Amino acid sequence: MFANTFLQAKKEQRRLSMVTCYDYSFARLLSQSPIDAILVGDSAAMVMHGHPSTLPASLEIMCLHTGAVSRGAADKPIVADMPFLSYRKGVTAALDTAQALLNAGAHAVKLEGVEGHEDVILRLTQSGIPVMGHVGLQPQSIHQYGGYKVQGRDEETASRIVRDANSLEELGAFAVVLECIPSALAARISKSLRIPTIGIGAGAGCDGQILVLQDLLGLNADFQPKFVRRFADGAGIVRNAIADYDKAVKNGSFPAQEESYS
Numbered sequence: 498m499f500a501n502t503f504l505q506a507k508k509e510q511r512r513l514s515m516v517t518c519y520d521y522s523f524a525r526l527l528s529q530s531p532i533d534a535i536l537v538g539d540s541a542a543m544v545m546h547g548h549p550s551t552l553p554a555s556l557e558i559m560c561l562h563t564g565a566v567s568r569g570a571a572d573k574p575i576v577a578d579m580p581f582l583s584y585r586k587g588v589t590a591a592l593d594t595a596q597a598l599l600n601a602g603a604h605a606v607k608l609e610g611v612e613g614h615e616d617v618i619l620r621l622t623q624s625g626i627p628v629m630g631h632v633g634l635q636p637q638s639i640h641q642y643g644g645y646k647v648q649g650r651d652e653e654t655a656s657r658i659v660r661d662a663n664s665l666e667e668l669g670a671f672a673v674v675l676e677c678i679p680s681a682l683a684a685r686i687s688k689s690l691r692i693p694t695i696g697i698g699a700g701a702g703c704d705g706q707i708l709v710l711q712d713l714l715g716l717n718a719d720f721q722p723k724f725v726r727r728f729a730d731g732a733g734i735v736r737n738a739i740a741d742y743d744k745a746v747k748n749g750s751f752p753a754q755e756e757s758y759s
């Protein structure tokens with residue numbers, strides 16, 4: 498069902514919008530929005546827990562965030578990230594991880610890369626678990642790259658990304674995230690695949706887009722890579738509201754009589 502919606506959107510050339518979410522409050526707001534699907538990304542480790550990378554997002558952390566999001570947005574398709582190394586320890590370990598994420602409220606799982614865990618992807622899809630792939634910049638491989646760098650600018654890496662995207666389709670993935678690759682490459686991959694591509698830093702030629710919710714809301718004032726558009730000055734709104742509250746408390750205007758019980 499989940500996968501069919503994505504495939505149908507591609508057939509109808511309808512662009513898909515996704516955002517990340519990690520908590521109940523924002524999930525409730527997303528459930529009232531037209532957004533197509535939510536990703537409980539392992540970026541939770543960075544955005545919610547202040548780590549410098551996604552690597553510390555354990556299964557326990559991912560299940561906690563997935564549960565909160567699914568309680569807030571029960572009507573939205575929810576994809577949860579499989580944690581670092583959780584799909585590199587064999588098929589059984591990967592199935593256990595996916596089962597825990599689905600039990601926590603996810604409808605699908607996302608994992609990075611292809612080479613070396615083709616068997617895992619195939620077993621997941623054959624077991625009825627919708628799988629979203631993730632190629633291009635794979636944040637779980639950050640130490641191998643030595644930084645968050647655009648991938649696929651040279652012929653060799655570009656070919657590998659194309660190969661990986663094709664393999665994902667063959668292995669039964671229902672969609673693939675293309676992260677931080679040249680837009681011409683992303684457009685070429687998107688045209689050649691039957692499954693939709695969801696881009697982040699991959700240009701307008703993808704079949705859909707995803708952004709981290711806090712980035713698009715402008716809540717993280719220190720972080721603005723080229724591919725992020727701030728659709729609100731969230732940091733400014735929050736700062737002003739807190740300063741106004743602080744002022745009202747200190748000058749005695751809050752709480753007013755109508756905000757007090759008799």
Ligand code: KIV
Nearest residue numbers: 517538539540674707
């Ligand atoms: O964890 C995450 O937020 C992601 C997106 C960048 C696609 O994987």
